[in-house]
Amino acid sequence: MKEKILAKLQELRADEENLAAMEFAAGRSVEMMQAYCNIDELPEELLGVGVALAGMLMDSSAAATPSQKAKSIKEGDVSVTFAEGVSGESGQEMLACFKVELDRFRRMDW
Numbered sequence: 464m465k466e467k468i469l470a471k472l473q474e475l476r477a478d479e480e481n482l483a484a485m486e487f488a489a490g491r492s493v494e495m496m497q498a499y500c501n502i503d504e505l506p507e508e509l510l511g512v513g514v515a516l517a518g519m520l521m522d523s524s525a526a527a528t529p530s531q532k533a534k535s536i537k538e539g540d541v542s543v544t545f546a547e548g549v550s551g552e553s554g555q556e557m558l559a560c561f562k563v564e565l566d567r568f569r570r571m572d573w
Contacts, residue, residue: 464505465493468513475514476521484521492516499558501570509568512561519557
């Protein structure tokens with residue numbers, strides 16, 4: 464599944480040059496879905512979810528640059544306030560976006 468997600472991600476983000484980031488995001492999305500659903504093999508129906516989740520992971524890491532995170536900067540006595548957004552989301556919050564699709568494949572953990 465990781466290879467399929469990576470291939471689709473490369474197709475959708477042809478302008479993206481960081482292959483290592485794409486590989487990590489694809490692998491991480493598979494791990495997150497497997498852990499959430501408590502299954503070893505992901506069904507083909509979750510390919511779209513995996514690609515979207517990998518894209519969110521890539522966007523959240525790209526949004527982590529300081530120039531994009533600063534909400535306000537005060538010069539006197541130096542104060543910086545950071546904005547919260549996608550980069551502040553946890554894996555659970557990202558998976559919550561796909562809860563409807565993932566819950567169909569979720570298994571109980573004994």
